[in-house]
Each structure stands twice: as C-alpha cells, then as structure tokens.
Amino acid sequence: MSKLFVIGMGPGDLNLVAPKALSALKASSDMVAYGYYLDLLGDICEGKQHHDLPLGEEIGRARLALDLAASGKTTALISSGDIGIYAMATLVFELLDQVLQGKESHPEWLDVEIEVVPGISAMQAGASRVGAMLGHDFCTISLSDLLTPWETIDKRIHAAGAGDFVVSFYNPVSRKRNWQLNHARDVLLQYRPASTPVMIGRQLTRPEEEITFTTLGELDAAQVDMFTMVSVGNCETRHIMNGDKHWIYTPRGYSKKL
Structure with a gap:
C-alpha cells in the first residue's frame, strides 16, 4: 500500500x-x-x-x-x-x-x-529551556491573521487572560506584521500583573538559540522576529534566580503539601 x-x-x-x-x-x-x-x-x-x-x-x-x-x-x-x-x-x-x-x-x-x-513542539522546547513554565493549565495562540480573522484571535487572547492560562504565542510577528504582539500584551495586562514572567525563545534548540527573560510589562515586539516564540506566565508563574542561573516555573499547588 x-x-x-x-x-x-x-x-x-x-x-x-x-x-x-x-x-x-x-x-x-x-x-x-x-x-x-x-x-x-x-x-x-x-x-x-x-x-x-x-x-x-x-x-x-x-x-x-x-x-x-x-x-x-x-x-x-x-x-x-x-x-x-x-x-x-x-x-x-x-x-x-x-x-x-x-x-x-x-x-x-x-x-x-x-x-x-x-x-x-516549540512551546515544550522553550519551557524546558527555562525550567517548568507549562506546569499548570496553558494554551497556544497564533497571532497570524493570514488564515484566521483578527477578531477571532483577539477574542481568544481575552479568553486566555480571563482563564489565567499560561499562553505561548506562535507566529508573534512577521516582516509585514508587527503590532499584534503588543496588542496581545496590552490585553493580558488587563488580567495579570506587569511583573508576570515572560520567556522569549528565538531559534529554540538550534545553534542560533537565544533565550530572553523579561516581564509582561516590558515585552515589546521589537524584541521578537519570525523565528521566535513568546510564552507568558499566569498570575502564579515565578521567575527565580540563583546567581547567574534563571528559571521560570508555574506551580500546580503543591505548596500546601510541602
């Protein structure tokens, strides 16, 4: 066959x-x-x-x-x-x-x-690079409106914010499209603090890989290109540091059992 x-x-x-x-x-x-x-x-x-x-x-x-x-x-x-x-x-x-x-x-x-x-997937690779960012409920949203109406994408960003999901944005920008990521940032800022940890992963796992740790309030489309994925934590996501080591994790609620 x-x-x-x-x-x-x-x-x-x-x-x-x-x-x-x-x-x-x-x-x-x-x-x-x-x-x-x-x-x-x-x-x-x-x-x-x-x-x-x-x-x-x-x-x-x-x-x-x-x-x-x-x-x-x-x-x-x-x-x-x-x-x-x-x-x-x-x-x-x-x-x-x-x-x-x-x-x-x-x-x-x-x-x-x-x-x-x-x-x-890229979201799994990115999460592994920074620790355990997808440790609780999460979703993915593509910001490309080439095949999906922007009104639908915008509705999904609001829903992700209201549901307090960790959000991984695929196709955040392109050569012809650079405003949607900043709009998505502004929408999520209505639902979670500006200090929310963000991972910017460019060329994940490839020789040109670059990982940037930032916050939702400081996220800007100028930091991103078409080879990049952006993951935004939820209200519980933590960015912790030990010397020059950085990790981002999203707790599942085990703190009550520790």
Whole structure:
C-alpha cells in the first residue's frame, strides 16, 4: 500500500528528533519540506529525493506529498516541531476531506496509508529551556491573521487572560506584521500583573538559540522576529534566580503539601 509519513521533526536539535520519526525518515524515499528543515536534518536526509517548496507553498507541499505517496513512493512530509500543531498535518486531512466531499478529483489519495508521527513542539522546547513554565493549565495562540480573522484571535487572547492560562504565542510577528504582539500584551495586562514572567525563545534548540527573560510589562515586539516564540506566565508563574542561573516555573499547588 502507498505510504505517507506526516512527521514532526522537533524544534531543530537532532537529539530531539523522536526515534519513531527517525525510523520513518529512514524508511522514506522522498522527502517533502521547506528546505531549511531538510538542512537541519542534515545527514538523515542523505540519499533521499528532496522536494523543497518555499514558505507560503504549504498547500502545494501537501498535494505533492499525497501525489508522491499515491504513485507508490514512500514519502515523508516534514514540519518542524509537532506537525499536528500549526503545521502540515491538518492540510493533508483537509485535502482528503475535500476528496470525500467531491471537491477534489484525486480518489487515489484515499488509498494512501497515512501515519502521523508527533514531535516536540516549540512551546515544550522553550519551557524546558527555562525550567517548568507549562506546569499548570496553558494554551497556544497564533497571532497570524493570514488564515484566521483578527477578531477571532483577539477574542481568544481575552479568553486566555480571563482563564489565567499560561499562553505561548506562535507566529508573534512577521516582516509585514508587527503590532499584534503588543496588542496581545496590552490585553493580558488587563488580567495579570506587569511583573508576570515572560520567556522569549528565538531559534529554540538550534545553534542560533537565544533565550530572553523579561516581564509582561516590558515585552515589546521589537524584541521578537519570525523565528521566535513568546510564552507568558499566569498570575502564579515565578521567575527565580540563583546567581547567574534563571528559571521560570508555574506551580500546580503543591505548596500546601510541602
């Protein structure tokens, strides 16, 4: 049967690529991805047929991966982080849904065996770098309004603030979009103090990694680029220091038992 692996490669450090993902990559003859991800995988991709489509060609990548798999090639569709979180897995199933609805004329796609292989997400990588920031209830919000109306995003930011969730912001800024993060900051300041700890993680686990500790009141979009994820603590999140060591953690309530 035709096979398509839908693979999350993790945040970038090869040591964080899951063993199951490695096995799937080795079993594949063709790899479909944004070229930078194939570069990060390095020798793992050696001897494979590369299909590199640029940013903005996500639908084309998903179509190509399904086409390759339907033609009999064991194919890997690859995203960084977890491919099911703001990534390519949803497009694969959306296209299959379109076939089932008669809106896509590719019945051969339905014969492809699909296996989704999860990976470590950026929010997990960032939390691990600073301690245990996701120790209690949390959520993620993408600030990109390319596919989601801004009114919906704004409503979700308010809901996260009212619910006192730790919030990890994906896609906080882009070359054409730099005001949403500051707006999100101002919304959260309505619900939690300016001293709330914030982690800014750029190129997490990659050679260019930069971790910045700041507060909600001091957070500014000028500190962030499109390779950055921002995590904002809740009202209980703590930033502690021991000499030059910094940690951020969100308690679960064990203090009453200690």
